Amino acid sequence: MIKKVGMSIAGIDTGNGAGGESDIRVFEVLGVHGVLAVTAITAQNTMGIKDILLVEPLFLKKQIETLLEDFKIEGIKLGMIYNKGQFQIIKDTLEGNFLVVDPVLYAKDGTQLIKDIDDYKRIILPITKVLTPNILEASALSGVKIENEEDVIKACKKLREIYNIPYVIIKGGHLGGNYSFDIMCSEENEIYKIGYNRLTIKHTHGTGSAFATALTAEYIKSKNIKWAFKKAREFLQSTIEYGLGLGKGIGPINISIDIMKKSMKYEVIEDMINFANFVENNEKFWLLIPEVQSNLAHSIKPEYVRDLSDIGTFRGRIIKRWDNKVIVGHPVVFGNPTHTARMLLSLIFKGVDSSCLINIRFDERILRGFKQIGYEQIEVNRELEPKHGEGKTMQWIIDYLYENFGKIPNIIYDTGAKGKEAMIRFWTKDIDEMIESLKSLLRII
Template identity: 55%
Template sequence: MALTAITVQNTRGIKEVYPVSPEQLASQIGWLKEDFDFKYAKLGMVYNSGQFKVVSEELSDKRLVVDTVIYAKDGTQLIKDLEDYKRFVLRKAFIVTPNAVEASMLTGIKVESLRDQEVVARALHEMFGVPYVVVKGGHVKGEYSFDVVFDGKEFYEVGYPRIEQKNTHGTGSVFASAIAAELSKGNDVRSAVEVARRLLQGSILYGLEVGKGIGPVDPYFLLKDSMKYKIMEEMREFGDFVEGLECFWKLIPEVQSNFSHSVPPEYVRGLDDIATFRGRIVRTWDRKVKVGFPAVFGYPTHTARLLLSLTSQGVKADSLINIRYDERAIRLLRNLGYEAVEVNRELEPQHGEGKTMQWIVEYVVENYGKVPNVIYDKGMKGKEAMIRFWTNGVDEMKNSLEYLCREL
């Protein structure tokens, strides 16, 4: 990576821009070229005419994927000398990826519809000789958006649903970088754009709620599959743990127990992100414990639904178990420093199957203003008294359960 400027910024905007000199930029690019043999390069913010000329000269033999980032989200101008930018950068581009606003600024053509995207894409191709133009549709109104790709002969569209998400800082950079990465792997332009769009949609969906302004998108969500592999390993270890824990049978209620464990809470979007045991955790006649392996994602147990309801409220919980109600257990959990609150199940309204866990969380939030780690009820006719206990970390859960078993 070659740095074009040092910016003073946070999520609320850019305060100052300190561009590096053309000589410093040329030195960075030259040193990278000595180490890496690359065919494609992605350009983002290139600030002024001196830098434009360096890019044009130093990367003359590369195929440039250009993110035309003219203004930041707060309105700060990130490209000075726009006419020189068109002459030195756009005319060297292999692909440009403007949004509707940027495309309008570069051509003078107003973009308000899919048809306008096609018109401006052709104009960019003809005005600057860019082989491939991708006009993104995120700024065009509608519930469904399209990226319009033009190769000089034909148009094709990549459609996607609009995501209502505040935290979108870095969308253009992620999109163009993904295209460059896919092209570098030998993929064609069309498939590269499709992959980049899928990556961007997920990154927007999991945008990070940080700072007081517009947070960044999060491409890290791609590691969700590997996160799930880790969760499955931890579920297996947890099952072995409770089967080997002497006296754990004392904690199991009449309806039996189950344990749910999720990917990090910020990445939970549904039951498919939460693992639980297909069978329950049961006690046998000889005071042993049997875990209902295997662990599976997406199984709608009460513990999985409750964990999903917690994360939906922003609670940083990734592990949850239900255990037998015992006043001594409540006292012991409080001794560990956990808050415990009671839910009155007699107040539960009539609702459809699977809504009880959501109601419990809503009841606690409404009556206590937050969700403590221990939620219990003393039961009612047809409903066994129960303790529901969550932690943010499976090791904390194990340590707490071990303490309960030892002290009960």
């Protein structure tokens, strides 16, 4: 297998948040092989930069030339470069390449990361293909005081025109508000805007670096700058949402979150296939199937759950055939708004350590069996349920239990109401507990 190759030219962040080492991880999770030329080594953690050891310009040149002579590099992300000597090396070795520049003028703690800003503008900006400043950086480089969207567009156009940069993308997160946007102005004189919900999350170290690297990776794969902009913005949003609360300061974003969640969903599918095999091969499981049929809801790790798209169910339910044979309605799907999925989501949002929930037939023998194997149970009076919109019943049950009892036992049952079948709902921490508990139950009843 041959991957496309991208290069990062940046400093090393010893806290693994925003430097070249994190750029390599971004390249990797986006399917590009990353190579690295190091400009500096920082002594850094989540609270800030303690010191910087610069790489001599000639050694930086040796790194770049060594990589270029061996790899077909289709895009280069430029992060921290410190002084005129390093700037000139970049120009001499890389002019004409697809160069995405993240102008890291200052670190989050205020440490200056580009010493000779005038030389930086004179040497680096004219060879840049895509410039990705935030509001503060765009203002410093353009001289435009940015206070609103019109100012962003003005600064964007000015930077593009003065330095003949084909694409300038200004990230609008520093403007504040609940809704933010990034704006790109292009050599085709187009303005392209991407809006997104602003996330009030502390742990945002590495956002600028990750965005520029993701843009580079997506361009390498697609050769379409608009598409790369869109995909990089989507990538960044999820890395911020799941920011890592590490260290005592501003923790890093979670670069690996997308592949982590995909991996967890694959594990959920495997678990549910195992559960289906258990269900279809247990001769007594039909005793647990209610008239409305059954379904299993299984989530990824609860701390990563955000909505129903993180919860799997069987598309066609678990049904009892005329001959008491139990059939599982494969495949596993995510985001299916079943009662079991909604209740599991409500449990997780209450902080319950649960990843599995199933609805089963109401029967006093089943309740006694659950009690015998050690599960606490609680009854919900469905007659108390207020009128509300479709899909709110499961949330109401969990809210009712939490507000009135301060706890949510593993067994939640009701004896029904007009138009509502009596039901037992059983949740467990994981699939192994679910299977073993139901095996024990079926041996008893």
